[in-house]
Amino acid sequence: MKKPVTIKDLSKHLLLSTSTISRALTNDKNIRKETREKVLQAAQELGYKPNLTAVNLKLGRSNSVGVIVPEMITPFASQVLEGIQEILWPEGYRVIIAQSEEDPQTEKKNLQLMEQFQVDGIIICVCDQAVNQSLYLQIQQKGIPMVFYDRISKEMEGSQVIVDDYMKSVFMVEHLIQTGRKNIVHLHGPSYINNSAERFKGYKKALEKHKIPYSPELVIKTGLTFDDGMNAARQLLESNLPFDSIFAFTDTLAIGAMNYLREQNIKIPEQVAVASFSGTTLSTLVYPQLTTVEQPLKEMGRTAAEMILNKISDKSYEDKTVVLDAKIKIRASTTV
Amino acid sequence: MKKPVTIKDLSKHLLLSTSTISRALTNDKNIRKETREKVLQAAQELGYKPNLTAVNLKLGRSNSVGVIVPEMITPFASQVLEGIQEILWPEGYRVIIAQSEEDPQTEKKNLQLMEQFQVDGIIICVCDQAVNQSLYLQIQQKGIPMVFYDRISKEMEGSQVIVDDYMKSVFMVEHLIQTGRKNIVHLHGPSYINNSAERFKGYKKALEKHKIPYSPELVIKTGLTFDDGMNAARQLLESNLPFDSIFAFTDTLAIGAMNYLREQNIKIPEQVAVASFSGTTLSTLVYPQLTTVEQPLKEMGRTAAEMILNKISDKSYEDKTVVLDAKIKIRASTTV
DNA sequence: AACGTTTGCGGGAACGTTCCCAAAATCTGC
DNA sequence: GCAGATTTTGGGAACGTTCCCGCAAACGTT
Numbered sequence: 001m002k003k004p005v006t007i008k009d010l011s012k013h014l015l016l017s018t019s020t021i022s023r024a025l026t027n028d029k030n031i032r033k034e035t036r037e038k039v040l041q042a043a044q045e046l047g048y049k050p051n052l053t054a055v056n057l058k059l060g061r062s063n064s065v066g067v068i069v070p071e072m073i074t075p076f077a078s079q080v081l082e083g084i085q086e087i088l089w090p091e092g093y094r095v096i097i098a099q100s101e102e103d104p105q106t107e108k109k110n111l112q113l114m115e116q117f118q119v120d121g122i123i124i125c126v127c128d129q130a131v132n133q134s135l136y137l138q139i140q141q142k143g144i145p146m147v148f149y150d151r152i153s154k155e156m157e158g159s160q161v162i163v164d165d166y167m168k169s170v171f172m173v174e175h176l177i178q179t180g181r182k183n184i185v186h187l188h189g190p191s192y193i194n195n196s197a198e199r200f201k202g203y204k205k206a207l208e209k210h211k212i213p214y215s216p217e218l219v220i221k222t223g224l225t226f227d228d229g230m231n232a233a234r235q236l237l238e239s240n241l242p243f244d245s246i247f248a249f250t251d252t253l254a255i256g257a258m259n260y261l262r263e264q265n266i267k268i269p270e271q272v273a274v275a276s277f278s279g280t281t282l283s284t285l286v287y288p289q290l291t292t293v294e295q296p297l298k299e300m301g302r303t304a305a306e307m308i309l310n311k312i313s314d315k316s317y318e319d320k321t322v323v324l325d326a327k328i329k330i331r332a333s334t335t336v
Numbered sequence: 337m338k339k340p341v342t343i344k345d346l347s348k349h350l351l352l353s354t355s356t357i358s359r360a361l362t363n364d365k366n367i368r369k370e371t372r373e374k375v376l377q378a379a380q381e382l383g384y385k386p387n388l389t390a391v392n393l394k395l396g397r398s399n400s401v402g403v404i405v406p407e408m409i410t411p412f413a414s415q416v417l418e419g420i421q422e423i424l425w426p427e428g429y430r431v432i433i434a435q436s437e438e439d440p441q442t443e444k445k446n447l448q449l450m451e452q453f454q455v456d457g458i459i460i461c462v463c464d465q466a467v468n469q470s471l472y473l474q475i476q477q478k479g480i481p482m483v484f485y486d487r488i489s490k491e492m493e494g495s496q497v498i499v500d501d502y503m504k505s506v507f508m509v510e511h512l513i514q515t516g517r518k519n520i521v522h523l524h525g526p527s528y529i530n531n532s533a534e535r536f537k538g539y540k541k542a543l544e545k546h547k548i549p550y551s552p553e554l555v556i557k558t559g560l561t562f563d564d565g566m567n568a569a570r571q572l573l574e575s576n577l578p579f580d581s582i583f584a585f586t587d588t589l590a591i592g593a594m595n596y597l598r599e600q601n602i603k604i605p606e607q608v609a610v611a612s613f614s615g616t617t618l619s620t621l622v623y624p625q626l627t628t629v630e631q632p633l634k635e636m637g638r639t640a641a642e643m644i645l646n647k648i649s650d651k652s653y654e655d656k657t658v659v660l661d662a663k664i665k666i667r668a669s670t671t672v
Numbered sequence: 673a674a675c676g677t678t679t680g681c682g683g684g685a686a687c688g689t690t691c692c693c694a695a696a697a698t699c700t701g702c
Numbered sequence: 703g704c705a706g707a708t709t710t711t712g713g714g715a716a717c718g719t720t721c722c723c724g725c726a727a728a729c730g731t732t
Binding site: 342353358362392393394395 | 686687688689690
Binding site: 017018019023030031032035054055057058059060061294 | 679680681682683684686688689690
C-alpha cells in the first residue's frame with residue numbers, strides 16, 4: 001500500500017513548480033501547450049489522482065450534496081435518486097442519502113447531520129409540510145441551498161420540482177367516470193402532506209364537472225402504508241356504502257385496498273375499479289396491474305439536481321418552481 | 337451568510353494557542369480541566385463546528401464509505417442500507433450509495449468513482465461473481481477494505497456477510513413437499529450469481545432427501561426481473577409439463593410467475609403453490625402473500641458496517657465470513 | 673533601439689486542522 | 703528552597719491543493 005502521488009511529486013519529477021503543475025491540471029490558460037501536455041502525460045504515467053479533500057478544503061466546499069427521502073420501501077425514491085446521481089456524479093459530487101422514515105424528528109436529525117457533513121446543497125422530499133419549516137429556512141440562511149421535490153410546502157422558500165397534482169387527479173377521476181363509475185371513493189392522504197389536499201381538490205373538481213354529487217362518506221382519511229390501504233377498504237365494506245371505484249392517494253394505499261377487496265372476493269375491476277397516483281413500478285408488479293398517474297421520477301431527480309447545481313455555483317440564483325408533466329397510465333385495474 | 341468560526345477564532349478570543357484549543361476539542365489528556373471547560377464553553381457560545389474537510393485532510397482519510405448495490409427497485413437494498421447507516425452515521429461516516437443496475441460495467445465505473453472520492457472502505461453486493469474480480473483485488477491492495485454481502489464470489493478475498501442459501505433452500509423446498517407437492521419447479525437464477533447455484537443445490541438436495549426424482553425439465557433458467565418470472569411461467573405452461581408448485585430464486589421472479597399464472601386462471605396456492613427466496617416487503621404486498629425465506633436485511637447491513645469499521649481502523653483485521661440466520665415465512669401462497 | 677504588453681513560470685501564503693517539539697509553569701521530595 | 707520530574711501550554715510544520723503576486727522572457731509597436 002504505497003502513498004498516492006501528489007502534485008509535489010510531479011513537481012520534483014518534472015522540475016517544475018507546483019503552481020505550474022496545478023495550472024496544467026486545472027486547464028488554466030496561463031500555460032504553454034507543450035508544458036501542459038508534458039505534465040498531463042507525467043500525471044498519467046505516475047498515476048496521479050487529485051486529492052479531493054485538499055481541493056475541497058482550499059475551495060471551501062465539500063463537493064457533496066445531501067438527499068433526504070421519506071422512505072425507500074417503495075421504488076419512488078430510488079428512481080428519483082438515479083436521476084439525481086446521473087447529473088451529480090459526472091460533476092464530481094458525492095451524493096449522501098438519508099431516510100427520514102416519515103418522521104419529522106428523524107428528518108431534523110438528518111438535516112443536522114447533513115450540516116455537519118458540510119454538504120454544499122440539499123435535495124429533499126419533506127415528510128411534513130409544517131414541522132421543520134423554520135429549520136429549512138435556517139439552513140438556507142446559512143448559505144446551504146435547498147431544492148424540494150414531490151412533497152413541498154406551499155409557502156416555503158426554495159426551489160421546487162413537482163407535478164400538477166390537482167390537474168392530474170382531475171384527469172384520473174374523469175377516467176373513472178368515463179368508464180361508467182359513479183360512486184367513487186377517495187383514499188385521502190395524510191393532511192400533513194400538501195399533495196393530499198391537491199389530489200383531493202382534483203377529485204372534487206372532477207365530480208363537480210360531471211355533475212356527480214360529492215358525498216363526504218366516500219372520502220376516507222388514511223395514512224401512507226399498505227396496511228392503511230387495507231384498513232380503509234375494510235372500513236368501506238363494513239360501512240355498507242355502495243361504491244364502484246377507488247381513487248387512492250398513492251400506489252401503496254391502492255395496492256393495500258385492492259388486496260383486501262380481493263380477499264373479500266370482490267372482482268377488480270368488474271365490481272370495483274382502482275386507480276392511484278405515484279406511478280412507481282409497484283403498480284405493474286401487482287395483479288391486476290394498477291391504473292395510475294405516472295410521474296417522471298428520473299426526470300424529477302435530474303431537474304432537482306440541475307437546480308441545486310445552479311444554486312450552488314450562483315448563490316443568488318433565483319428560486320423557481322418547475323412543474324413536470326405526468327402521464328395517466330390506464331391499466332387492468334380500471335378497464336375490463 | 338457569515339463565515340463559520342474556526343479554531344483560530346477561538347484561539348484569538350480566549351488568548352490561547354490553537355494547539356491548546358485543539359487539545360480541548362479532541363479530548364486530549366494533556367490539558368488542564370479548567371481550560372478544557374473554558375474552551376468547550378466558548379466553542380459552544382460562538383457556535384464552533386469543526387471543519388470536517390480539514391480534519392480529513394490532516395488525518396488522511398475521507399470519513400466516508402461507499403456502498404454499491406445492484407438495484408433499488410426492490411426494497412432489498414433499502415433495508416440493508418438502513419442497517420448500514422444506523423451504524424456508520426453515529427461514527428461520523430458519510431455513506432455514498434451507487435447502483436450498478438446489474439451491469440458489471442456500471443459497477444466498475446462506480447468502483448472507480450468511489451476510489452476517486454477516496455472512500456475509506458466499500459460495502460458491495462456484486463452483480464457478477466466473476467467479471468470484476470481482479471478489480472476488487474486491486475482496490476483492496478490499494479488499502480481500501482471491502483465487505484461483500486448477499487451476493488459474493490466463492491474464492492474472493494474480503495469479508496463477507498451472507499445467509500445459508502443452501503440450507504434455507506432445502507428447508508423451503510421441504511416445506512413444499514410437506515404440503516403434498518411433488519412436481520416442484522425451480523426458477524433458477526442467473527449463473528453469474530453465486531447464490532443461484534447454492535439455492536439450486538438446496539432444491540436438489542430436498543428432492544433427493546424425500547426420494548422425489550429430479551427432472552431437469554422442471555428447472556427453468558431465468559434472469560432477475562419481474563418479466564423474466566412471467567416468461568418462465570408462460571414457458572412452463574406451454575411445455576404442458578405437470579407441476580404443482582414453484583420455488584423461485586427471488587421474490588421478484590416469484591411475483592412475476594404468480595401474476596402470469598393467475599392471468600391464466602390458475603389458482604394459487606390450490607393448483608400451484610409459490611415460494612421464493614429474499615424476503616423483501618414485496619412478498620407481503622402481493623396477493624396472495626408470498627411464502628419466502630426472509631433474510632435479516634437490516635442486520636446484514638449492520639454487520640457489514642461493523643466489519644468495514646473494523647477493517648478501516650485496523651488494516652490487518654482478518655477477513656471473515658459471517659453467516660446470518662434467515663427465517664422461513666410461511667404465507668398464503670403455499671398454504672390453503 | 674527603446675518602450676510597453678503579453679505570456680509563462682516560480683515563490684509562497686492560505687484553507688482549518690493535528691501533532692511533534694520545546695518552553696513555561698507547576699508540582700514533587702528532600 | 704532547590705534540583706528534577708511532571709504537567710500544561712505555545713510555536714510552527716505539515717496534509718495537498720489553489721491562487722495571488724512578482725519576475726523574466728518573448729513579443730509587438732513606434
